[in-house]
Amino acid sequence: MFIVDYIKTVYSTCKSLLSGMRLTGYYFFHHKEIITEQYPDVKAVMAERFRGEVVMTHDEKNEHRCTGCTACELACPNATIKIVTKQELQPDGKKKKALETFVYHLELCTMCNLCIVACPTDAIKMAQTFEHSVYDRSQLTKKLNAPGSKLMEGVE
Amino acid sequence: MQYEEIATTEEGNLVINVGPQHPATHGVMHLVITMNGETILNVEPHLGYIHRSIEKMCESLSYRQFIYSTSRMDYLSSHINNHGCALAVEKGLQIEVPERAKVIRILMDELTRIASHVLWWGAMAMDVGALTPFFHAFRERELINDIMEETCGARLTMNYMVPGGVMTDLHPNFVKKVKEFVAFFRTKIDEYDTLVTYNVIFQERMKNVGVISAADAVSFGCTGPVLRACGVKSDIRKLAPYDGYEKLNFEEPLETAGDSYARYLVRMRELRESLSIIDQLIDNIPEGDFQAKTKAVLKLPKGEFYSRVETARGEFGVYIISEGGLTPYRIHFRSPGFANLSCLNHIAKGQKIGDLVAMMGTLDLVIPDIDR
Numbered sequence: 001m002f003i004v005d006y007i008k009t010v011y012s013t014c015k016s017l018l019s020g021m022r023l024t025g026y027y028f029f030h031h032k033e034i035i036t037e038q039y040p041d042v043k044a045v046m047a048e049r050f051r052g053e054v055v056m057t058h059d060e061k062n063e064h065r066c067t068g069c070t071a072c073e074l075a076c077p078n079a080t081i082k083i084v085t086k087q088e089l090q091p092d093g094k095k096k097k098a099l100e101t102f103v104y105h106l107e108l109c110t111m112c113n114l115c116i117v118a119c120p121t122d123a124i125k126m127a128q129t130f131e132h133s134v135y136d137r138s139q140l141t142k143k144l145n146a147p148g149s150k151l152m153e154g155v156e
Numbered sequence: 157m158q159y160e161e162i163a164t165t166e167e168g169n170l171v172i173n174v175g176p177q178h179p180a181t182h183g184v185m186h187l188v189i190t191m192n193g194e195t196i197l198n199v200e201p202h203l204g205y206i207h208r209s210i211e212k213m214c215e216s217l218s219y220r221q222f223i224y225s226t227s228r229m230d231y232l233s234s235h236i237n238n239h240g241c242a243l244a245v246e247k248g249l250q251i252e253v254p255e256r257a258k259v260i261r262i263l264m265d266e267l268t269r270i271a272s273h274v275l276w277w278g279a280m281a282m283d284v285g286a287l288t289p290f291f292h293a294f295r296e297r298e299l300i301n302d303i304m305e306e307t308c309g310a311r312l313t314m315n316y317m318v319p320g321g322v323m324t325d326l327h328p329n330f331v332k333k334v335k336e337f338v339a340f341f342r343t344k345i346d347e348y349d350t351l352v353t354y355n356v357i358f359q360e361r362m363k364n365v366g367v368i369s370a371a372d373a374v375s376f377g378c379t380g381p382v383l384r385a386c387g388v389k390s391d392i393r394k395l396a397p398y399d400g401y402e403k404l405n406f407e408e409p410l411e412t413a414g415d416s417y418a419r420y421l422v423r424m425r426e427l428r429e430s431l432s433i434i435d436q437l438i439d440n441i442p443e444g445d446f447q448a449k450t451k452a453v454l455k456l457p458k459g460e461f462y463s464r465v466e467t468a469r470g471e472f473g474v475y476i477i478s479e480g481g482l483t484p485y486r487i488h489f490r491s492p493g494f495a496n497l498s499c500l501n502h503i504a505k506g507q508k509i510g511d512l513v514a515m516m517g518t519l520d521l522v523i524p525d526i527d528r
Contacts, residue, residue, distance in 0.1 A: 009356075012356060013356040013357075016354045016355050016356045017355065017356070017357070019350050019354070020350060020351050020352075020354075020355055023347055023350050023351055024288055024351075035295055035298070046305070047302075047305045047306040047309070047327075048306075049305070049306065049307070049308070049309040049324070049327065050305055050309055050310075051309040051310055075220070075221070076221075077217050077221035077222070077224055077225070110224060110313065111309075111310060111313075112224035112313075112315040113309060113315060113323060114220065114221065114224070114315075117323065126309065
């Protein structure tokens with residue numbers, strides 16, 4: 001009886017190994033099912049909602065929608081955003097708070113999307129970039145409002 | 157090496173350090189193993205190499221902000237961790253979550269569970285010496301990651317579940333893509349079985365290795381597939397259903413052997429159960445809001461709030477103590493990985509050193525989940 005069991009074990013072992021090898025062989029001869037992307041030559045297209053980094057939208061007249069309300073700064077869990085405001089003189093003589101610099105620390109950002117949700121004027125959005133590596137850490141601190149840009153009319 | 161330089165105990169037993177940087181521990185964990193020849197006498201896990209004090213950090217974050225950090229604990233079931241936190245906050249604020257949000261949450265949870273188990277399957281096979289399954293596993297996981305990326309905007313740390321619902325509505329392609337994935341993945345599970353499950357070498361390495369009895373597993377606090385492999389019903393989705401799991405028709409996979417192979421089989425059957433849950437829901441996503449109306453600033457009333465969910469590894473609990481302020485007074489996370497690790501010494505005693513990595517593989521440890 002020992003011999004019969006022994007032969008049965010050998011048979012089932014060989015069968016299971018060969019069926020696994022058969023599957024591997026199938027993929028060996030079916031190159032179309034290989035899905036590897038050649039990364040540096042072929043760049044992946046990220047989904048439209050992909051959260052790569054925070055950017056501020058500007059229109060063709062170099063105007064943004066940020067009022068400097070600091071809602072995003074308060075919503076951020078990591079102190080990624082720092083908003084510097086200035087007092088701007090309005091045409092009617094009144095002073096009004098306006099955005100001076102929108103400082104964004106990419107090195108602290110965890111892409112949690114809370115600032116985008118918090119923004120009442122849709123001034124910032126997520127960009128689909130993903131190659132963020134730089135040689136120096138200080139290059140990751142960015143100023144998001146373009147030089148010379150000002151608040152879009154009608155955005156309160 | 158001179159004999160004197162080999163670390164030994166007083167009885168002459170060999171002491172070996174595995175880790176903190178070791179490919180088989182899947183993270184930075186340090187195991188101090190005392191051995192007599194090849195037989196393990198004692199395994200002592202040393203933790204703390206990836207401790208980020210997430211619990212303390214959460215005390216200075218508001219109830220909207222702290223959820224993102226739980227994605228970084230058990231990063232393979234980040235949706236489910238976020239779900240647990242959202243449930244605890246909703247319990248405190250007594251928010252009624254819209255039906256659509258509930259269904260979206262369950263769909264995301266189950267997709268995450270599949271992605272986690274698939275990755276575990278690949279890593280498990282790699283632990284016992286088979287390299288090919290890892291690439292098969294990553295091919296399928298990539299499809300789930302693409303679905304997540306399209307709807308949630310991130311591939312690993314989503315921060316998609318917010319108090320009151322989910323952050324954004326489903327992407328228009330979501331239903332189509334999930335259906336394609338489910339049909340595709342059903343054929344691939346059979347391939348997994350052919351490659352690994354029925355492989356006699358694999359079975360010989362898993363059967364009767366790392367056996368734990370049901371009573372021991374309960375007393376060590378094991379949950380999830382580790383406990384279910386001993387035949388104990390412990391699925392939170394069945395015991396304390398949340399967000400509409402009670403309406404679904406699914407089985408809780410149970411095995412009785414309690415060895416490594418039983419833990420393996422439980423997870424493989426859970427993959428099929430998750431697919432059937434997705435099948436039941438994907439055509440019946442109700443219309444409506446994806447998020448309940450909540451105040452801009454969330455303030456939990458004074459008191460203690462606890463919620464628990466079933467992650468891919470076991471029971472995940474969120475315990476919030478609130479003093480009525482903007483931030484929690486104390487948050488504690490009951491993570492499944494920590495409790496499951498505690499039984500490693502028990503199951504490894506008397507076994508051979510070669511089986512240790514296989515045993516750790518079936519416990520499905522995620523080190524950031526253990527250390528927090």
